[in-house]
Amino acid sequence: MKEFDPVIVAFCCHYCAYTAADMAGTxxxxxxxxxxxxxxxxxGKVGAIHIMRALEKGADGVIVAGCLEGDCHFKDGNxxxxxxxxxxxxxxxxxxxxxxxxxxVMLSAGMGERFARIAGEFTDKIRNxxxxxxxxxxxxxxxxxxxx
Amino acid sequence: xxxxxxxxxxxxxGNLAVTSECGPPRGAVPEKVKEKAELLRGVxxxxxxxxxxxxxxxxSSLAACILIAQMGLDPILQxxxxxxxxxxxxxxxLGAYAHGINTMLCLSGDHxxxxxxxxxxxxxxxxxxxxxxxxxxxxxxGKFQGGDDILNPPKMFIGAAANPFADxxxxxxxxxxxxxxxxxxxxxxxxxxxxxxxxxxxxxxRDRGLHEQVYILAGITPMKSAGMAKYMKxxxxxxxxxDDVVKRMAGVPKEKxxxxxxxxxxxxxxxxxxxxxxxxFHIMAIEWEQKVPEIVExxxxxxRPEV
Amino acid sequence: xxxxxxxxxxxxxxxxxxxDRIILVGCNECVTVxxxxxxKEVALLSSALQMARMKEGRTLxxxxxxxxxxxxxxxxxxxxxxxxxxxxxxxxxxxCGVQExxxxxxxxxxxxxxxxKFMGASERQGVWAERCQGCxxxxxxxTGGICPIARCSKRLLNGPCGGSTNGKCEISPDVDCxxxxxxxxxxxxxxxxxxxxxxxxxxxxxxxxxxxxxIIREDLAS
Numbered sequence: 001m002k003e004f005d006p007v008i009v010a011f012c013c014h015y016c017a018y019t020a021a022d023m024a025g026t027x028x029x030x031x032x033x034x035x036x037x038x039x040x041x042x043x044g045k046v047g048a049i050h051i052m053r054a055l056e057k058g059a060d061g062v063i064v065a066g067c068l069e070g071d072c073h074f075k076d077g078n079x080x081x082x083x084x085x086x087x088x089x090x091x092x093x094x095x096x097x098x099x100x101x102x103x104x105v106m107l108s109a110g111m112g113e114r115f116a117r118i119a120g121e122f123t124d125k126i127r128n129x130x131x132x133x134x135x136x137x138x139x140x141x142x143x144x145x146x147x148x
Numbered sequence: 149x150x151x152x153x154x155x156x157x158x159x160x161x162g163n164l165a166v167t168s169e170c171g172p173p174r175g176a177v178p179e180k181v182k183e184k185a186e187l188l189r190g191v192x193x194x195x196x197x198x199x200x201x202x203x204x205x206x207x208s209s210l211a212a213c214i215l216i217a218q219m220g221l222d223p224i225l226q227x228x229x230x231x232x233x234x235x236x237x238x239x240x241x242l243g244a245y246a247h248g249i250n251t252m253l254c255l256s257g258d259h260x261x262x263x264x265x266x267x268x269x270x271x272x273x274x275x276x277x278x279x280x281x282x283x284x285x286x287x288x289x290g291k292f293q294g295g296d297d298i299l300n301p302p303k304m305f306i307g308a309a310a311n312p313f314a315d316x317x318x319x320x321x322x323x324x325x326x327x328x329x330x331x332x333x334x335x336x337x338x339x340x341x342x343x344x345x346x347x348x349x350x351x352x353x354r355d356r357g358l359h360e361q362v363y364i365l366a367g368i369t370p371m372k373s374a375g376m377a378k379y380m381k382x383x384x385x386x387x388x389x390x391d392d393v394v395k396r397m398a399g400v401p402k403e404k405x406x407x408x409x410x411x412x413x414x415x416x417x418x419x420x421x422x423x424x425x426x427x428x429f430h431i432m433a434i435e436w437e438q439k440v441p442e443i444v445e446x447x448x449x450x451x452r453p454e455v
Numbered sequence: 456x457x458x459x460x461x462x463x464x465x466x467x468x469x470x471x472x473x474x475d476r477i478i479l480v481g482c483n484e485c486v487t488v489x490x491x492x493x494x495k496e497v498a499l500l501s502s503a504l505q506m507a508r509m510k511e512g513r514t515l516x517x518x519x520x521x522x523x524x525x526x527x528x529x530x531x532x533x534x535x536x537x538x539x540x541x542x543x544x545x546x547x548x549x550x551c552g553v554q555e556x557x558x559x560x561x562x563x564x565x566x567x568x569x570x571x572k573f574m575g576a577s578e579r580q581g582v583w584a585e586r587c588q589g590c591x592x593x594x595x596x597x598t599g600g601i602c603p604i605a606r607c608s609k610r611l612l613n614g615p616c617g618g619s620t621n622g623k624c625e626i627s628p629d630v631d632c633x634x635x636x637x638x639x640x641x642x643x644x645x646x647x648x649x650x651x652x653x654x655x656x657x658x659x660x661x662x663x664x665x666x667x668x669x670i671i672r673e674d675l676a677s
Contacts, residue, residue, distance in 0.1 A: 048495075049495065052498075052499055056502045056506050092506075094503065095503050096510050133509075134510055230609070234656060256611060258625075259625060261626050270610075272609050272610045273656070276616075277653060278612065278613065314615065314620065315615075315619045315632070316622075319638055322650055326650075329651065329653060330653055385617075385625035386617045386619070386620060
């Protein structure tokens with residue numbers, strides 16, 4: 001059987017995490033290609049629904065990456081994002097998916113190395129957790145759609 | 149005299165009154181009630197019977213009062229407004245009086261959250277002041293709260309509680325004044341450990357002449373141990389236990405602490421006897437009723453006056 | 456506003472267990488303001504229910520809608536065009552909304568997705584607290600603008616009781632003693648003397664105790 005290749009969605013703040021990811025690239029640091037980056041103007045722009053929908057549509061894990069505490073360009077968007085992530089974790093626990101598929105991380109624009117490390121570690125963690133349990137039903141739906 | 153109450157007779161005769169209390173059992177065990185009450189025979193002028201105290205279900209105060217009345221003793225019916233509406237309370241008052249119970253205490257009661265049925269509905273159709281007013285109207289006007297006439301109105305000697313140690317302190321005298329205005333005859337206070345603060349409250353009471361309109365019985369609870377002192381200090385809402393009392397209890401060896409607790413109670417009573425406006429004592433020896441005779445005797449309040 | 460809180464997912468899932476086609480309907484009024492059942496919460500709950508179902512290998516045909524108000528029949532009517540596509544309705548409105556939907560669609564089961572809590576105000580972002588019990592005979596004019604029925608744990612009309620400590624209620628240090636608040640406000644207004652007026656036993660007929668209540672405005676009623 002093919003090794004499970006998780007899909008990770010990373011919502012990255014334009015001012016820090018996104019730049020850090022960019023820097024990781026320029027520094028030629030490798031991090032897993034599993035991590036799909038979505039640039040957002042601020043981690044505070046990421047709503048609970050964005051995280052939920054990502055998982056509902058088949059992502060195996062979601063990272064919300066914002067600036068270091070106190071460094072948010074919009075005062076405290078990152079702190080708000082962190083609270084939302086906690087809220088979503090609780091909700092996912094209720095759903096039965098567990099809280100561990102979502103994480104909030106904070107880093108600065110210069111932390112290319114840290115970004116690569118986080119991406120690697122989180123991918124490993126999700127790989128260990130296995131595929132998002134909703135995926136099988138999604139795949140079934142897709143097969144049914146093709147068959148009809 | 150407004151009533152046949154023994155407590156009223158003792159108080160109007162100018163003697164210091166003594167009351168104590170008896171918590172009914174958590175079961176249909178009349179022997180327990182009688183046993184506790186018997187300990188108080190000849191020692192007190194009235195026996196408070198608590199009404200689901202701390203919101204824990206016990207035998208009803210009314211039923212236990214009847215048992216005590218049948219022993220030829222003088223029960224004081226405690227009634228909290230937490231559990232029953234005005235219909236139920238008034239009918240119980242009629243029932244109590246029909247059984248010869250002529251003294252009662254009107255309370256709001258502890259919140260159900262503290263008890264064994266935290267999921268219970270919290271009635272509070274009336275508060276303690278409104279209950280005082282209701283019982284007074286029943287007695288003096290012969291009317292129910294709803295306005296109808298009562299056949300043979302119950303003549304209750306009406307008591308209430310006062311906690312001089314609760315907040316805001318500045319409201320504690322006005323609140324007593326409100327109870328007096330509602331028609332209360334006697335007051336039993338929260339247990340007193342902070343005598344300075346109590347005396348300050350009494351000063352306020354005297355300034356308004358309230359001590360001439362209501363009999364005030366000072367609340368006394370002997371400490372069984374240093375642990376109890378600490379618990380009362382830290383855990384019981386509206387309780388004021390000064391540090392030096394806790395220290396004094398903790399300062400004696402464990403096996404001597406009960407004795408020390410009684411000593412403190414008696415010393416406090418001696419001091420409180422001298423406070424103008426204190427008309428007697430209400431001794432709440434929680435699950436320690438057997439010590440009441442000793443305390444009353446040591447305080448020089450025996451024998452009880454024949455009235 | 457009327458405040459509410461989402462029910463545990465487990466309870467909601469149990470309600471809709473037999474059904475595969477659901478209309479999940481929010482309300483744009485109070486429950487939107489208290490973040491319990493507005494458009495956003497509808498989307499979140501929809502996603503959560505969908506995932507919970509998919510995890511079990513089933514899917515849910517979910518229609519998300521948020522009405523202007525669920526407590527007015529005019530707005531509930533908007534569900535008419537979708538109701539045939541659903542086996543059940545899950546409402547995120549307060550109990551009033553749920554009942555209006557149930558009344559309109561007699562043959563479709565309607566389930567509540569929130570617990571209606573109380574009439575309250577926003578204390579700060581994300582915190583709501585009880586302010587009114589709708590007793591039907593407002594006495595705020597006598598109590599310095601602070602309601603003892605809604606805010607005293609024993610709804611004492613002549614408080615405070617002996618459990619008031621440092622401005623807090625005996626039931627919890629997180630609950631303000633309403634009578635401390637009333638007293639402080641009466642003082643600020645110079646109305647201390649009012650404290651000693653005895654409030655007589657309340658006529659609870661105007662409250663729930665008088666039976667279900669209704670208001671009829673003759674000039675408006677049709």
